[in-house]
Each structure stands twice: as structure tokens, then as C-alpha cells.
Amino acid sequence: MSEREVAYALVGGGLAGLNCARWLREGGADGTVLLIGREPDLPYDRSLCSKSYLRGETPREETLLRDAAWFAEQQVEALVRVSATALDLQTRTLTLSTGDRVRFGKALLATGANVRRLNVAGSGLDGIHYLRTLGNSDSIRDDAGGKRVVLIGGSYLGCEVAASLTELGSICTIVMQEDVTLSRGFGESAGRFFQSRLAEHGITVHGGDELERFEGSGGRVTRVVTAGGLELDADAVVVGAGAVPDLTLARAAGLQVGPGGGVVVDQCLQTPADGVYAAGDIAEYRSVVHDGDAIRIEHWDVAFSQGRTVARNMLGEDAPHDVVPYFFSDLSDWASLEYVGPARKWDREVVRGSIEDGEFCILYLNGGRLVAALSVGRGEDLAQARRLIAEGGVLPAPADELASADLSA
Ligand SMILES: Cc1cc2nc3c(=O)[nH]c(=O)nc-3n(C[C@H](O)[C@H](O)[C@H](O)COP(=O)(O)OP(=O)(O)OC[C@H]3O[C@@H](n4cnc5c(N)ncnc54)[C@H](O)[C@@H]3O)c2cc1C
Numbered sequence: 001m002s003e004r005e006v007a008y009a010l011v012g013g014g015l016a017g018l019n020c021a022r023w024l025r026e027g028g029a030d031g032t033v034l035l036i037g038r039e040p041d042l043p044y045d046r047s048l049c050s051k052s053y054l055r056g057e058t059p060r061e062e063t064l065l066r067d068a069a070w071f072a073e074q075q076v077e078a079l080v081r082v083s084a085t086a087l088d089l090q091t092r093t094l095t096l097s098t099g100d101r102v103r104f105g106k107a108l109l110a111t112g113a114n115v116r117r118l119n120v121a122g123s124g125l126d127g128i129h130y131l132r133t134l135g136n137s138d139s140i141r142d143d144a145g146g147k148r149v150v151l152i153g154g155s156y157l158g159c160e161v162a163a164s165l166t167e168l169g170s171i172c173t174i175v176m177q178e179d180v181t182l183s184r185g186f187g188e189s190a191g192r193f194f195q196s197r198l199a200e201h202g203i204t205v206h207g208g209d210e211l212e213r214f215e216g217s218g219g220r221v222t223r224v225v226t227a228g229g230l231e232l233d234a235d236a237v238v239v240g241a242g243a244v245p246d247l248t249l250a251r252a253a254g255l256q257v258g259p260g261g262g263v264v265v266d267q268c269l270q271t272p273a274d275g276v277y278a279a280g281d282i283a284e285y286r287s288v289v290h291d292g293d294a295i296r297i298e299h300w301d302v303a304f305s306q307g308r309t310v311a312r313n314m315l316g317e318d319a320p321h322d323v324v325p326y327f328f329s330d331l332s333d334w335a336s337l338e339y340v341g342p343a344r345k346w347d348r349e350v351v352r353g354s355i356e357d358g359e360f361c362i363l364y365l366n367g368g369r370l371v372a373a374l375s376v377g378r379g380e381d382l383a384q385a386r387r388l389i390a391e392g393g394v395l396p397a398p399a400d401e402l403a404s405a406d407l408s409a
Pocket of ligand 1 (some may be wrong): 011012013014015016017036037038039046047048049050082083084085110111112113125131132133157187246279280281282297299300301303326327328329330
């Protein structure tokens with residue numbers, strides 16, 4: 001057990017933590033940077049766990065956001081398999097699972113999220129998987145590849161995993177509460193497009209239904225029974241029922257948790273404790289592009305960009321986090337979506353291009369303002385939409401003309 005002092009303590013070896021370390025160094029920080037992560041790997045690209053890593057196309061070492069040589073070169077000390085177990089805001093000290101105590105000048109909490117577990121009859125059977133880590137992805141590939149798999153949940157995670165497993169020869173069926181895949185975030189027009197791509201590749205989708213229980217034999221899952229009365233044979237199950245921000249450390253330290261279920265931070269991503277920041281999946285911030293409303297967003301690019309904003313502010317800037325959130329998702333190489341938003345509500349959708357032809361951009365309007373956009377193969381439209389949202393969402397043309405208007409005007 002030791003006591004030590006560091007300039008910057010970054011808790012959470014994920015994307016937000018890593019990117020904060022990177023931008024601290026790029027911004028000229030010369031004090032000690034300590035990144036504390038409880039997973040066995042150096043920070044890696046979690047988004048690959050449902051995509052190319054699951055399909056076995058990307059080797060484990062290529063998922064790393066930075067390799068060991070970078071950490072050595074940049075003098076960023078990265079601990080793996082180590083948790084921060086307590087945070088004392090008075091003494092500005094972290095206690096680690098090793099028993100060591102670390103006094104810090106500035107700290108970032110970027111503890112990410114854990115999967116939301118379902119508690120129904122049969123939940124403890126073998127063969128029921130959740131996905132958050134590389135290790136989970138390995139288990140799913142080994143256990144579900146080439147088999148009959150039922151996916152619970154029709155959000156992007158369930159759809160991506162269904163696509164990847166189908167590429168591995170699995171027969172996939174999705175069960176979900178919503179009528180159309182991906183419709184909760186992106187609406188039914190976009191959702192139907194992605195659902196049709198899944199159907200074209202042999203994936204069966206049961207919408208408007210939900211899991212009732214799992215049945216098994218010899219301790220292993222064999223069937224999924226739904227509230228609607230379906231009985232689906234399954235050799236394996238993957239549950240994609242959302243994620244829950246990991247607030248264990250923040251709560252115990254007495255930091256405020258907001259209505260969105262995240263650590264409350266100001267526009268500069270600082271908590272009420274001076275020099276203590278939060279970023280990524282756990283941060284609930286007053287977004288400048290959401291009318292100043294508090295929002296918590298679980299997107300790759302949000303963790304990425306917030307890590308950078310925190311670094312800038314740790315280095316003495318007073319930089320509000322004003323990045324328009326960006327999201328991407330791939331259904332294998334069948335379809336890729338990019339999205340800026342998120343819109344919590346919208347009253348009109350305008351389609352540019354053609355959904356039937358698989359090249360389109362949907363503009364989401366609310367009260368006559370642009371609040372979000374989704375693109376499949378129309379990156380320029382998305383870039384313009386992102387700029388317009390950042391500028392307040394004023395439409396460049398009357399809504400009726402937006403389908404063909406010049407968005408750069
Ligand atoms: C399978 C999958 C696919 C995804 N695909 C996409 C996608 O296509 N597009 C997209 O926009 N987003 C995607 N996401 C979401 C995106 O990956 C996350 O929003 C992003 O990784 C969040 O980064 P983070 O740094 O906040 O948290 P995380 O990546 O969760 O990292 C937090 C880390 O902190 C560690 N930790 C927690 N508590 C402690 C502690 N007390 N001490 C030490 N370490 C701790 C955790 O173990 C974890 O390693 C995906 C997520 C998953 C799970």
C-alpha cells in the first residue's frame with residue numbers, strides 16, 4: 001500500500017479517459033497523468049465489440065485506441081485491472097483496489113456504463129449473453145456463432161449483433177417491444193429501412209412483443225417465451241436491453257445525480273467539486289444544442305469529444321462543450337447510418353434522396369427548427385445538418401422545399 005500524488009487522475013480506462021489523457025499531453029500538460037481502468041486491456045474501441053471484432057475480422061490488439069508504446073512515449077501511466085474504490089473530495093484522494101491512495105490535482109470520472117440486466121424466470125441459465133466488453137464479445141462469438149440465436153432488443157446493439165452473427169452463420173431472430181427496429185431513436189421510416197436490410201439477410205424480427213421467460217434444459221437456455229405467446233427455440237441468447245451508467249464511485253463521493261441518471265456537470269463538464277470533471281456515458285451536461293437542457297448521451301463520439309473538452313478545461317481554458325453529438329452504427333457491410341442529434345421529439349421528417357434506393361438523409365424538424373439528421377450514404381447532407389443544428393437549427397429553406405434545397409445556402 002502506497003501514497004502518491006499525481007497532477008491528473010483519470011478514472012475509467014475507456015474512450016473518454018484515454019482521450020482526456022491524449023489531449024492533456026497534446027495541450028502541453030507536463031504533470032503526471034494516471035489512467036485507472038479495471039478491465040484487463042488498455043483502452044480499446046468498444047464499438048467494435050458488436051462489429052468487426054465480434055466477426056473475428058479485427059484482432060484484439062487492433063481494437064486498442066493507443067498501444068503500449070504510446071503510453072510509454074507520452075508518459076501516461078495506465079493501470080489495468082485496477083478499480084478506484086473511493087473518492088474523497090475533501091482531501092482530493094482516490095483509493096484504489098490495490099489499497100494504494102492517490103492524491104490528485106485534477107480528476108476525471110469516466111466510469112462508463114454497465115449492461116442493463118433482465119430479471120425474468122430463467123435469467124440464470126447458461127447461454128444468455130450480454131455485451132459490453134471484448135471478453136463478452138469473445139464469449140458470444142464462441143458460444144453463439146453458427147447457432148440459432150434469439151436477440152432481445154431492437155436497438156442498434158441488437159441489430160448490429162444480429163448482423164454480425166448472421167455473417168458467422170447464425171440464424172438470428174430479434175424480439176423487441178417497439179414495432180420497428182431502431183424506431184425509438186430514429187423514427188419508423190428509418191427503422192423500416194434497417195429492418196428491411198435485416199430481413200433481406202434472413203433475420204426474423206418480432207416487434208410489439210417482449211420477453212416473458214427463458215426455458216432451458218440441463219442448465220442451458222433452449223427457448224425464449226414471449227409475452228405475446230411466441231416460443232422460440234434458441235441455442236444462445238444475446239440481450240441488448242440498454243446500459244446503466246456506472247455511478248458507484250460518484251454517488252459514494254456525494255456527487256449529484258441528475259434526472260437523466262448521470263453525474264451533473266456544468267457546460268465545461270466540471271462537477272460542483274473544483275477541478276473534478278465527468279465525461280462520456282456518465283456525464284449529464286447542459287447541452288448548448290438542446291436548449292440548455294441537461295442531457296446524458298451514450299455515444300462513442302460524445303465520449304471522444306468530451307474527453308478532449310475536459311483536457312482543455314483542466315489546462316485552464318473555460319471551454320463549454322458545444323459539440324453537436326454524432327452517432328454511427330453499422331449492420332455489417334449491409335448498411336451504415338450516421339446521425340446527429342439526438343432529437344427527443346420531432347413533429348416532421350423530410351427525406352432527401354431515396355429510402356428505397358438506400359441513399360438518403362432524413363431531417364428531423366421540431367417547431368420549424370432542425371433538431372436532428374440521419375444519413376445513409378449522404379455525408380455532405382449530414383455535415384450541413386450538423387452545422388445548421390450548431391447554429392440554432394434555423395432552416396435554410398421552407399420545410400416544404402427542404403427535400404431538394406441547397407442546405408449550404
Ligand atoms: C458493443 C457496443 C457497441 C457500441 N457501438 C457504438 C456505435 O456504433 N456508435 C456509437 O456512437 N456508440 C457505440 N457504443 C457506445 C460507446 O462505445 C460508448 O458510448 C463509449 O464507449 C463510452 O465511453 P466511456 O469512456 O464513457 O465509457 P466506457 O467505454 O464504458 O469506459 C469506462 C471504463 O471505466 C471502467 N471503470 C468503471 N468504473 C471504474 C472504477 N471505479 N475504476 C476503474 N475503472 C472503472 C469500466 O470498466 C470501463 O472500462 C457501443 C457500445 C457498446 C457496448
